[in-house]
């Protein structure tokens with residue numbers, strides 16, 4: 001099946017079935033042998049997600065009546081066609097003929113002429129300046145724009161702009177194997193340009209690269225992890241001999257980093273998604289690290305843990321992921337406004353429950369990849385108000401004296417949007 005048809009299938013899965021791109025895309029990439037084709041398929045799918053409202057309007061304006069039911073996939077195919085015409089260097093004639101051929105392959109012979117005509121029509125038009133409403137102007141759902149405007153009155157446009165950039169590739173140096181400077185020298189020897197990030201192990205590549213081209217990737221010398229996510233293990237500060245809980249561990253990026261910093265600990269890594277937990281094991285294996293993996297609910301620790309209370313807990317809570325839209329543009333269309341209150345309730349239950357399982361004197365690091373205060377500073381403010389034996393640690397407050405915890409916004413020091421609060425139990 002041609003690449004445009006595969007792209008339409010992926011986009012159909014995301015927009016009509018609610019699957020994430022990271023699940024739907026690899027499923028279709030399997031049908032392609034060539035790395036370049038896989039990359040182009042990804043570019044088309046991610047690209048459509050980034051500028052969906054503008055494409056959608058353009059395609060809809062060219063149709064006399066909307067495509068419904070099973071024919072919906074042809075609408076998604078038209079989005080792919082429109083994206084190629086407006087946002088790629090693919091020659092128009094190739095974009096149009098390949099997209100029309102995809103329509104045939106998707107078994108909508110009767111619509112091939114329509115697809116052809118609509119794309120030719122779009123090709124003749126200038127890319128419209130879409131300022132009719134904010135959703136079209138910013139390619140972002142209205143509810144999210146509203147929340148960002150209220151949380152960041154002076155910065156919301158910059159945040160949206162940053163959320164549409166292509167994300168950089170960050171590496172985490174494995175300090176058990178070599179120093180970050182040593183690995184930077186090795187990268188330099190391989191003509192790979194890189195610089196250091198603000199946390200201890202972070203390396204920022206000038207351009208993304210296939211991991212297999214990185215020196216000793218398979219041997220575990222480095223892992224791929226955003227610079228913001230790498231702050232988690234450093235802020236948790238694991239110490240020799242401690243019992244540590246990684247409460248929402250999958251796929252295990254932070255689990256592995258904690259163990260690279262201090263392997264003489266007993267680390268319990270928990271996740272309620274068994275499939276995702278398998279990925280934690282794969283990551284541990286690649287890096288020759290060990291943790292106890294438990295398939296369990298972080299909001300019901302009593303059900304699977306009868307041991308001591310923990311010295312440290314990392315609660316990397318499920319969240320809206322609004323800080324990582326540049327990596328997962330489908331989040332804009334998969335999340336709903338009402339999800340935020342629901343997530344905030346879940347996070348609040350989890351933090352209370354984890355707190356109960358923290359030793360006096362222990363540290364709980366609360367983390368999200370959200371940029372919404374309801375999940376972050378307001379969440380922690382409410383927790384501190386209802387928890388007399390909890391206090392906010394100064395380590396993070398020095399980074400941000402105005403607010404509760406440390407809110408990183410997308411693009412800040414080239415990092416993803418992230419939030420950290422370090423809590424100490426009296």
Ligand SMILES: C[S@@+](CC[C@H](N)C(=O)[O-])C[C@H]1O[C@@H](n2cnc3c(N)ncnc32)[C@H](O)[C@@H]1O
Nearest residue numbers: 248249250251252253254271272273297298316
């Ligand atoms: C932000 S991700 C964690 C990322 C991970 N810490 C890392 O660095 O690779 C949140 C995780 O929480 C898990 N999760 C959601 N609800 C949970 C629950 N009630 N108990 C345990 N894990 C949960 C999800 O399956 C997901 O893997």
